Amino acid sequence: MNGVILSMPLDMHLHLRDHEMLEVVAPLTAHTFSGALVMPNLVPPVKTRDAVIAYRKRILDAVEGHNDFEPYMTLFFDASYDKAFLQELRDDILALKLYPAGITTNSQGGVAHFDIETLRPTLEAMSELGIPLCVHGETNGFVMERETEFMTIYARLASEFPNLKIIMEHITTQAAVELLELYENLYATITVHHLLITLDDVAGGLMQPHLFCKPIAKRPQDRAALLDVALRAHPKVMFGSDSAPHPQHAKESCGCAAGVFTAPIALQLLCDIFDRHDALENLQAFVSTNAENIYGICPAFKEVTLIRQPFLVPEKYGSVVPMYAGQTLPWSIGSVQ
Amino acid sequence: MNGVILSMPLDMHLHLRDHEMLEVVAPLTAHTFSGALVMPNLVPPVKTRDAVIAYRKRILDAVEGHNDFEPYMTLFFDASYDKAFLQELRDDILALKLYPAGITTNSQGGVAHFDIETLRPTLEAMSELGIPLCVHGETNGFVMERETEFMTIYARLASEFPNLKIIMEHITTQAAVELLELYENLYATITVHHLLITLDDVAGGLMQPHLFCKPIAKRPQDRAALLDVALRAHPKVMFGSDSAPHPQHAKESCGCAAGVFTAPIALQLLCDIFDRHDALENLQAFVSTNAENIYGICPAFKEVTLIRQPFLVPEKYGSVVPMYAGQTLPWSIGSVQ
Numbered sequence: 272m273n274g275v276i277l278s279m280p281l282d283m284h285l286h287l288r289d290h291e292m293l294e295v296v297a298p299l300t301a302h303t304f305s306g307a308l309v310m311p312n313l314v315p316p317v318k319t320r321d322a323v324i325a326y327r328k329r330i331l332d333a334v335e336g337h338n339d340f341e342p343y344m345t346l347f348f349d350a351s352y353d354k355a356f357l358q359e360l361r362d363d364i365l366a367l368k369l370y371p372a373g374i375t376t377n378s379q380g381g382v383a384h385f386d387i388e389t390l391r392p393t394l395e396a397m398s399e400l401g402i403p404l405c406v407h408g409e410t411n412g413f414v415m416e417r418e419t420e421f422m423t424i425y426a427r428l429a430s431e432f433p434n435l436k437i438i439m440e441h442i443t444t445q446a447a448v449e450l451l452e453l454y455e456n457l458y459a460t461i462t463v464h465h466l467l468i469t470l471d472d473v474a475g476g477l478m479q480p481h482l483f484c485k486p487i488a489k490r491p492q493d494r495a496a497l498l499d500v501a502l503r504a505h506p507k508v509m510f511g512s513d514s515a516p517h518p519q520h521a522k523e524s525c526g527c528a529a530g531v532f533t534a535p536i537a538l539q540l541l542c543d544i545f546d547r548h549d550a551l552e553n554l555q556a557f558v559s560t561n562a563e564n565i566y567g568i569c570p571a572f573k574e575v576t577l578i579r580q581p582f583l584v585p586e587k588y589g590s591v592v593p594m595y596a597g598q599t600l601p602w603s604i605g606s607v608q
Numbered sequence: 609m610n611g612v613i614l615s616m617p618l619d620m621h622l623h624l625r626d627h628e629m630l631e632v633v634a635p636l637t638a639h640t641f642s643g644a645l646v647m648p649n650l651v652p653p654v655k656t657r658d659a660v661i662a663y664r665k666r667i668l669d670a671v672e673g674h675n676d677f678e679p680y681m682t683l684f685f686d687a688s689y690d691k692a693f694l695q696e697l698r699d700d701i702l703a704l705k706l707y708p709a710g711i712t713t714n715s716q717g718g719v720a721h722f723d724i725e726t727l728r729p730t731l732e733a734m735s736e737l738g739i740p741l742c743v744h745g746e747t748n749g750f751v752m753e754r755e756t757e758f759m760t761i762y763a764r765l766a767s768e769f770p771n772l773k774i775i776m777e778h779i780t781t782q783a784a785v786e787l788l789e790l791y792e793n794l795y796a797t798i799t800v801h802h803l804l805i806t807l808d809d810v811a812g813g814l815m816q817p818h819l820f821c822k823p824i825a826k827r828p829q830d831r832a833a834l835l836d837v838a839l840r841a842h843p844k845v846m847f848g849s850d851s852a853p854h855p856q857h858a859k860e861s862c863g864c865a866a867g868v869f870t871a872p873i874a875l876q877l878l879c880d881i882f883d884r885h886d887a888l889e890n891l892q893a894f895v896s897t898n899a900e901n902i903y904g905i906c907p908a909f910k911e912v913t914l915i916r917q918p919f920l921v922p923e924k925y926g927s928v929v930p931m932y933a934g935q936t937l938p939w940s941i942g943s944v945q
């Protein structure tokens with residue numbers, strides 16, 4: 272096939288940041304996606320209705336001209352939220368995002384102890400109001416085991432709150448793929464970079480700061496498990512880029528920040544991956560339909576045509592070095608309407 | 609104890625590089641060590657008697673004034689060497705260093721296939737001449753498994769050539785520690801950084817290019833196994849820093865070169881580690897006596913006194929950022945005589 276049409280592409284896990292960075296990166300996503308689930312880990316985190324509304328407005332200002340782009344907002348999870356509080360902003364958000372404390376960029380105010388009884392009031396309110404819970408599922412254990420160790424927490428949450436939709440964000444392990452099958456109310460997002468790289472790409476040859484992210488890329492057998500469910504567009508998985516821009520100096524320095532920037536190349540890469548595995552017929556479900564069904568959303572019309580034509584990835588977008596900077600990808604964005 | 613005297617410290621695995629870098633780093637080692645086994649992975653690699661002699665002279669020129677420092681020279685292993693060739697340079701070298709092809713910095717000309725019959729003539733000549741074989745033991749498999757996968761190659765070499773002393777260089781795994789016990793002719797060097805860090809320190813928080821090395825730091829249980837044999841100065845293990853300087857720009861960039869620079873802080877760090885584990889009485893064996901016995905060497909007299917006094921690690925030595933740059937260590941070099 273030399274052309275692929277994707278309807279209403281959705282990026283169900285996206286970091287847009289704020290201020291100047293927001294201005295640079297938001298239009299890149301708004302160009303090719305109908306909508307994106309926007310992460311709330313700003314400084315300070317997005318924890319009130321006013322903050323949600325104000326952040327949404329800044330995003331819409333930054334993507335001016337892209338009226339067909341919907342920023343689906345999230346609220347930074349806190350166990351102090353009660354039902355009345357959540358009810359009031361129910362229509363302003365699509366989900367709550369839970370971070371273990373200190374686990375990744377700007378997550379210091381996250382959950383320090385996964386004590387179910389402490390979390391119960393908020394999670395029960397969410398169940399009743401039908402608000403999904405998105406989770407960054409890592410412990411603070413050994414870096415290669417953090418996600419696998421978190422599986423017992425996912426299992427407890429899923430069984431204690433059977434009416435709560437729980438999305439395991441940016442899964443990177445075979446263990447997470449296997450857990451999907453065990454609980455009806457567990458779902459997952461998968462990034463494009465975790466379909467492509469393992470720890471070998473990050474630290475096997477030269478160390479590559481622009482491929483360093485959290486959760487870190489794992490073993491070949493983990494990547495194979497992710498590819499398996501993505502390529503057949505398993506109905507419980509959906510695309511979420513976790514595209515996470517940092518200025519170049521924060522990546523190429525003495526201590527490199529976590530995050531891979533893929534927003535402007537994600538669809539081109541996905542097209543290549545699905546094409547190489549003879550699975551292009553499942554790409555629509557992976558980048559859109561599954562998310563529509565899981566979240567019950569109906570995005571604005573947009574059609575993106577990808578064509579088999581070389582695309583030279585820019586060295587930078589503003590101050591941000593994207594994945595595969597300076598390399599040529601086999602698929603390009605042809606047209607958007 | 610507030611002071612420790614070490615006699616004839618030896619660093620049995622050291623990268624001194626060449627030219628300007630050699631001028632910067634060689635005096636730092638010559639100041640506190642009686643001798644060091646110098647790696648031959650220059651560009652081009654050190655593969656002839658003339659190259660050994662010329663490199664040794666450049667090192668001695670670089671450490672002028674330190675007449676009590678001996679650079680123990682190595683030859684870059686090649687299966688084309690015959691006994692006559694090795695016999696001629698027997699007195700100019702202490703060991704041969706074998707690199708799998710392309711496994712680390714400047715190792716492109718290493719061994720591509722571990723076919724015992726191809727290696728046999730050279731390894732038998734080395735056995736007969738009593739020349740030890742130092743090996744960078746990694747496969748080209750998944751980065752966390754490369755050393756463990758190499759254990760079958762070590763086992764074959766050790767059993768096929770029982771009279772050849774084989775040194776497993778810079779071991780990083782529990783598997784390598786266990787193999788030490790299985791073959792009489794297997795020995796090992798251990799770096800100071802692998803006694804201190806795991807992959808968590810390299811890529812668990814921010815990614816730390818100055819802690820990135822090959823073999824990469826492994827799991828907590830691997831570090832525990834290394835600490836166990838080092839702290840009791842197991843007679844088959846010895847200190848080898850694998851101190852590997854790169855200019856700052858080659859570490860803090862888009863692709864970070866492998867190597868941790870520890871030469872000027874190694875004794876201070878070792879003193880702290882052995883002190884914290886109540887094992888200072890074994891430090892002399894780990895940093896000198898074991899190596900003297902394994903290699904049958906008798907280094908020039910030098911006594912280094914370490915004192916419990918804070919040492920602020922410089923931000924740089926020339927263009928090289930050391931491990932723990934800008935941090936304060938609890939032990940200092942007191943005096944050298």
